[in-house]
Structures are given as C-alpha cells and as structure tokens.
Amino acid sequence: MKPTIYDVAQAAGVSIATVSKVINGTGRISEKTRNHVLSVMDQLKYQPSMVASALTGKSTFTIGLTIPDLANPFFAEIARAVEDRGHEYGFNVFICSTDNDPEREIRYYSLLTQKRVDGIIVATRIQNDQFLKKLISQNIPIALITNEMPTLAVDTVMVDDFLGGYQAGNYLAELGHRHIAIIAEDLVNKSNLERIRGCKQAMMAAAVEFDDRLLAVGEFTVQSGKEAMLRLLELDDRPSAVFACNDLLAIGAIQAARERGLHMPHDLSVIGFDNTVLATIIDPPLTTIGQPIQEIGRQAIDLLVQEIKGEKSLKQRVVLLPELVVRSSCMPKEPIEIP
Structure with missing residues (x-):
C-alpha cells in the first residue's frame, strides 16, 4: 500500500497538520522540523496527492500543453521551451499531442480537467472554441500559442x-x-x-x-x-x-x-x-x-503562471517579431534548365 499522510505523521512523531504545512509550504515550522518531515517522506517514498490538493482549493502545480504533433520539430521545440520554463516555476507539464483530431482534442481537455491542472496552453489549431469557452467558464486559465481567437478572453503569444x-x-x-x-x-x-x-x-x-x-x-x-x-x-x-x-x-x-x-x-x-x-x-x-521559439514558450508560461497566482487580471496579446535567417538555399535568379 502507498503510504499516507497519516503514516508520515506517525513516523515523524508530528501532527497531520504539521505534515500538511510542510507539504504546502505554509505556517510557521522550524527548519529542523521541516527537514525531519521531508526526510521521513523520502524514506517512506510518500507522494502528496495532487488531486487531493486541488479538491481543497490548492494548486496542483501542473499545466497542460496541447500540440498537434510532437514529432514535428517546431512543436517539439515549443514543448521543450514550455516544459523548461514551467520547471523553473515548479510546475510539471502534461504534453498532449492531438494530431489535429477534434475528438482527440476534446478527450485531452477532459482528461486535463479531471487531473485538475492549474492551466492549459493551447498550441493546436482551434477547432472547438465552445469547449475552450467551457473551460474558461470554469475559471481554468488558458493561453494560446501561435493562434489567435479574438472571441476568447485568453492570453495569446504569437509571432507577426x-x-x-x-x-x-x-x-x-x-x-x-x-x-x-x-x-x-x-x-x-x-x-x-x-x-x-x-x-x-x-x-x-x-x-x-x-x-x-x-x-x-x-x-x-x-x-x-x-x-x-x-x-x-x-x-x-x-x-x-x-x-x-x-x-x-x-x-x-x-x-x-x-x-x-x-x-x-x-x-x-x-x-x-x-x-x-x-x-x-x-x-x-x-x-x-x-x-523566437524559446521566447514564445517562456512568454506563454509567464502569462499563465501570473494568472494562476492571481498576479494579473487583464488578458495580454504578445506579438513577437520574426527574423530572416539567411543560409544557402536561395541565390540570385538565373535561367532554369530542366532535362
């Protein structure tokens, strides 16, 4: 059986409330007690329930990311940028590859809400804005990447x-x-x-x-x-x-x-x-x-985390600038000779 918070409290010789405060980083607890409880959690291989945290109104420190195809280098690099930035904030990222299938997309959105994610970044083509409106009505923060939906009250990060x-x-x-x-x-x-x-x-x-x-x-x-x-x-x-x-x-x-x-x-x-x-x-x-793929991912996470933490109320539309990168696949016009 998986250890419970009660097992941790008993093994550490502290109250359940103390263990809860250590897990959530709240309350006044000495550094010695905190380290002792964390050590016991590690020994017992105890993992706090994210869903339980969500049900009590606390953050699960998880974010969903929907992309059309993880095998596509552009979206793979977007996913990496989002994941790296998310980890800097202490958030885990669930990556969902939809293959631009509307039904699959809805299933993923349903799964993410069941997992009680704190927010969702959408990098897929918007094929069901009604479902996104439903998520917004449930106060789930949403940010769009490389897409724009003026009818949705969401943060948007895109390139010009x-x-x-x-x-x-x-x-x-x-x-x-x-x-x-x-x-x-x-x-x-x-x-x-x-x-x-x-x-x-x-x-x-x-x-x-x-x-x-x-x-x-x-x-x-x-x-x-x-x-x-x-x-x-x-x-x-x-x-x-x-x-x-x-x-x-x-x-x-x-x-x-x-x-x-x-x-x-x-x-x-x-x-x-x-x-x-x-x-x-x-x-x-x-x-x-x-x-600027890395910047797109960073900006999206920044805006989403700010909303999750209640640090902003207004939605933002961020438009980043593209840049011509000259290599060797173009040259001045010369006559074409095709066999």
Whole structure:
C-alpha cells in the first residue's frame, strides 16, 4: 500500500497538520522540523496527492500543453521551451499531442480537467472554441500559442506572421526572382493566411505579379511539401523560387526539386518559415524566417503562471517579431534548365 499522510505523521512523531504545512509550504515550522518531515517522506517514498490538493482549493502545480504533433520539430521545440520554463516555476507539464483530431482534442481537455491542472496552453489549431469557452467558464486559465481567437478572453503569444511572410517575399524579390510560388499548410489557419498575405504584399511592393496557379496547398508534412512542389514543377512556366509556410514544407520542396534533377539552389531557391533544427541539417542549409521559439514558450508560461497566482487580471496579446535567417538555399535568379 502507498503510504499516507497519516503514516508520515506517525513516523515523524508530528501532527497531520504539521505534515500538511510542510507539504504546502505554509505556517510557521522550524527548519529542523521541516527537514525531519521531508526526510521521513523520502524514506517512506510518500507522494502528496495532487488531486487531493486541488479538491481543497490548492494548486496542483501542473499545466497542460496541447500540440498537434510532437514529432514535428517546431512543436517539439515549443514543448521543450514550455516544459523548461514551467520547471523553473515548479510546475510539471502534461504534453498532449492531438494530431489535429477534434475528438482527440476534446478527450485531452477532459482528461486535463479531471487531473485538475492549474492551466492549459493551447498550441493546436482551434477547432472547438465552445469547449475552450467551457473551460474558461470554469475559471481554468488558458493561453494560446501561435493562434489567435479574438472571441476568447485568453492570453495569446504569437509571432507577426504577416511580417514574416513579407520578409520572405521581399528577400526573394531582392534576389531578382519574378516567378515566385507559395506552398502553404492550408487556407483556414490564420497564421498561414497572414504569411501568404505578407509574401504577396512584398511582391506587389517590388512590382512582382503573383500567379494564382503558383499557390499550392497541402498538409503540415514533408511529404505534402514534396507533392506540392512536384505539382508546381509540372507547370509550363515553372517557378524560380518558392516560399514554404513552414520548414517541413520547404524540405519537401527541396526533395521534390532534387527528384526532378534540379540543382539547389542554382535552379530553384527555397525559403521556409520557423527555423527549426531541421533547417540547419538539410542540404543545402535552409534559408528561413525564424520564429523566437524559446521566447514564445517562456512568454506563454509567464502569462499563465501570473494568472494562476492571481498576479494579473487583464488578458495580454504578445506579438513577437520574426527574423530572416539567411543560409544557402536561395541565390540570385538565373535561367532554369530542366532535362
């Protein structure tokens, strides 16, 4: 049987109230007594019940994080940043990978509420705002990452997607490219729409006309980027450059170009978005729009913990700036020769 708080009190020769104060860090207890009780807890391998703490109105020091895919380097780095920052505050983080499945997402939210988490960080595409509204009505602090829902009273941490798209389009235009394609994850996600809009705006400012046939849409995978690029390469007037709305799509585009016998970046310039670790190990190293991933995770935890502790009442919208990271996957426009 697992030891109980009563076992700890009896073994330590103190009252249950004293053990409770040690566990919760409350009340006046001498350092000697505190250390003695902690030593007994360690000997008995006693673990306080987080659920019991929640039922008495105390913090469980746990936070939930929902992400679409832990295998995706961007979200893996987000999860690591959130977890590291959470540990600095003394919080454990439950990471839930939803695979963008609405039913799975709801099951995770239900599980997290059953576990009495102190708050939830949502880094998934918002597919059920009604359920999030229900969580908010239950006074569960919520923070959004990389998403924005103006209808929800929650803290939001995101990057300026429009600016990032503009930086990508402007860079390719400055290199002399006039036939620029865009590969996007989908046309529902607001982040994607803003990146596309920013790229088009930069092209317009550089007097570069955008051909709607050069917009290819897929999923958030390398394979989807590859398939989209292969479709673009079938066009009579092939693009000389591609802006992919995330690094996975950009890597897929590079793979497709190589499969068609193109030499990178001489025959095709590719720029991504995110600046994940994959951008540094692909050949050629990927020029990309860097998101401050670590800062996104830190800011989200900071805002959530402040709300959990009652240190703020107003919701905040934090917009961080992206940065063009130049590597070797882009070069000035030269004629394309395809076998």
